[in-house]
Amino acid sequence: MFVSATPDVSMNRRSSRTTLKLWASALVGLLLLAASVGCYDSATGDANIGDPINFKLPAFPETGSNAVQLFTEMHYQPSYRSQEEPRRLPPEGSVPITGAEVVYTSLADYNANPPKGGDSTLGQSLYNINCLVCHGAALDGNGPIMMGFNYNSALPADLRADGTRRSSDNDLYAYVSGGGRMGLALRFSGRATQSPMPEFRRLLTEQERWDIVSYLRVTIGQP
Ligand code: HEC
Structure with missing residues (x-):
């Protein structure tokens, strides 16, 4: 059965x-x-x-x-790709909870307040990611981008140079935010930056830029 x-x-x-x-x-x-x-x-x-x-x-x-x-x-495929509509955008006029970043119009304005200070260790890792490609691991302006490449634009600055070392922390912060000394000068005069260096105020938070400044200062010193 x-x-x-x-x-x-x-x-x-x-x-x-x-x-x-x-x-x-x-x-x-x-x-x-x-x-x-x-x-x-x-x-x-x-x-x-x-x-x-x-x-x-x-x-x-x-x-x-x-x-x-x-x-x-x-x-x-029926899915939304990154940056594609519909995106949930913040309401118009919203500012980050840390407050909107003040847009300074001169180097003197940047120097009106004491520097914020940052974490140089964090700054170094941020430098390695964002700056090393141009300014090099030794900060000598000889990053990998310069190798075997006909770089016919402004050369990455040697950050160990006296001019840079003499700059205040606020100056350095301004240069990093505004795309280099040249980029910043152009922005102050109301023109678009011509510097190959990106304007890091668009890419890194204020604190991240201060962390980088702290790393630069620790590394290059001050004359
Ligand atoms: C695409 C290449 C490139 C990248 C990436 C880059 N820079 Fe630059 N940087 C330049 C060039 C070119 C100059 C010189 C022209 C100028 O000052 O605008 C410069 C200038 C500067 C200056 C001004 C130096 C002086 O005394 O005149 C500072 C400070 C600086 N860079 C820091 C940084 C830091 C910090 C980062 C990363 C957050 C960074 N740069 C990323 C190319 C680059």
């Missing part, structure tokens, strides 16, 4: 599994056919391979409320 019942059950299972496989491959076949020859409306989920083959996606209801989409490239 038991012996004969067991094979029956497994037979049933096997055959239902086979049927499932058949259905699945038929469905995949249809989907592929729809993708290659038929028309598929990605907005409504309608797939039409001409009469009488006409069915409506989603084909796999157990996957939730999303219509199964057919697309030939991952590029057209």
Whole structure:
């Protein structure tokens, strides 16, 4: 009795599994056919391979409320890429909770308040990421960007030079924020920066820039 019942059950299972496989491959076949020859409306989920083959996606209801989409490239997947609408933007006129950064219009203004100070160890790792490529590990203006490359723009400054060492911490902060001495001077005169150095006020937080200034000062000293 038991012996004969067991094979029956497994037979049933096997055959239902086979049927499932058949259905699945038929469905995949249809989907592929729809993708290659038929028309598929990605907005409504309608797939039409001409009469009488006409069915409506989603084909796999157990996957939730999303219509199964057919697309030939991952590029057209129904997800939002970074920086793409819709983005949740802060309300107009919002400022960071730390307050908006004051935009100074002269080097004297930058020097009106005492320097904030920073963490030179953090500053060094920030320097390695953001500055080393141009100014070099030795701060000599000879970073990897200079190697075997016809660099026909302003050369990265040698940060060990007297001119830089004589600069106050606030000056250094201003140069880092404004894209170098030249970049900052151009901004003060209302022109766009021509310096190859990026304006780091757009890239690093105030504190990160102070951390870098602290690293520069510790490394280059002051005459
Ligand atoms: C793409 C290359 C590049 C990168 C990256 C770069 N700089 Fe510069 N930097 C320059 C060039 C070129 C100059 C000279 C032109 C100028 O002053 O605008 C300069 C000038 C400076 C000066 C002015 C020196 C002086 O006394 O005149 C400072 C300070 C400075 N850079 C610090 C930094 C720091 C700190 C970073 C990283 C946060 C950095 N730079 C990233 C290219 C770069």
